[in-house]
Amino acid sequence: MSEAAHITETAHAMADAARRAILPHFRAEGGLAADNKAADHFDPVTVADRAAEEAMRVILAERRPDDGILGEEFGHSEGTSGLTWVLDPIDGTRGFMSGTPTWGVLIAVGGPEGPSFGMIDQPYTGERFWGGFGAAQWTGPLGARRLATRRTATLDEAILFTTFPEVGTPQDRDGFRAVADRVRLVRYGMDCYAYALLAAGQIDLVIEAGLHAYDIQAPIAVIEAAGGIVTDWQGGKTHMGGRAIAAANPEIHRAALEIVAPFAAG
Template identity: 35%
Template sequence: MPSYAADLTLAGHLADSADAITTARFRAIDLEVRSKPDRTPVTDADTAVEDAIRESLAAERPSDAVAGEERGGEQWSSGRTWILDPIDGTKNFSRGGPVWATLIALVEDGTPVVGMVSAPLLGRRWWAAAGEGAWLRDNTGSRKISVSGVSALEDAYLSTTDLNTWTEYHSRDAYLKLTEACWETRAFGDFWHHCLVAEGAIDLAAEPIVNPWDVAPMQVLLTEAGGRFSDLSGKPAFDTGTALSSNGLVHEAALATLQQR
């Protein structure tokens, strides 16, 4: 297996530069917020972060492609492509909530091989590279992480992002069946619940609608943590529009429940 250590180091430097921009603009009185065509918000911090990362990648990895939420680019089926979400959780960021992060992934021939998730206001950063394990840094230091050992849905801890999206994009009834089958449910949302699955704090994170840049780092993070990442049909892919993260042990049972419409 090739080594992605240098790419992972670069991803860390890119996250450092992103954190410097986002923390400086967080709760700024002159923060500019506008709505995109899909009615989701974008701030001047989103575009500034993506522009800064693209500039660094142009210098450090000039032969690699780049795809980002704000500036576009959608080719990652072949070659090397960096996929960027400058601020995942922009609604939280724009409202002054602390739960948001910069997401960076390196995808090689369609498969994520490096993932970086940096949430500076939470004081947490998660990262992984193929063959290198999954890691977390918080106020206690850095440590290798792994998923939980919960093996039954009735003992599982489940999270989603927005319950209303299940009505529009999948099945609210199917998701409610899953909540009823699980021990505990929350809506940590966005990047956070996938990372919590990777570190073993919860067991399942399900989303009926995602963009590739929302979850590209999560596939390698979950896999390296010993878990499983797929879409809601069970396909191990980050770019089909849905997502299910788990410890692996409860994955099939969750998929079966969500397919009951």
């Protein structure tokens, strides 16, 4: 088996394990208790987050013990292969707690330069989006399909998503609103599902700030494999987090980047 095939097979096994760990807790009767990881705002973590990351780490220990791991819940484990798996067991825990199906499991792998493969899995809807090594695919209730981004060329035709109306800092919010004022439609609260929809050709832009590596690496790999572009607000790499602008194609990326770049300066 080739290295690419082994990585892809391992990612699918990890996503399957995460699904089994998470689904018994989703929309549980009486709700789901959460701990708050932050002192100044609500940043929840649940038993499902921890169980899913533990389940994925077990798969990696069995199949790829030489690789490193960076996970949201259990931190960084060094490896010797030069590859690191970047895991967010539930991206969108607030949505998960609220019963919305906009959360997902994020799995990426790559080196210091960024991810070479990524996967966004939505266990409740049964949808899985993945990309890398020359493939960009999606499976779900409608069967298997190829991922391909949209060709929308102008902002006045574009659909823009973000997770929170209060994007990042006040300056970040001003930058987001400057783009939002130019597009056809803006939607909020989608977490990682927004990036999956961009890769699937349903929307044109996702603009966010204050991200971590585990929030963005899987979306980068999936979207780029589907023909899109993901950069920071000044056109550079964003695989270690911070501000991100994900676009369906170079034209729409260029148009949005011209607007947000001044807000990222300084």
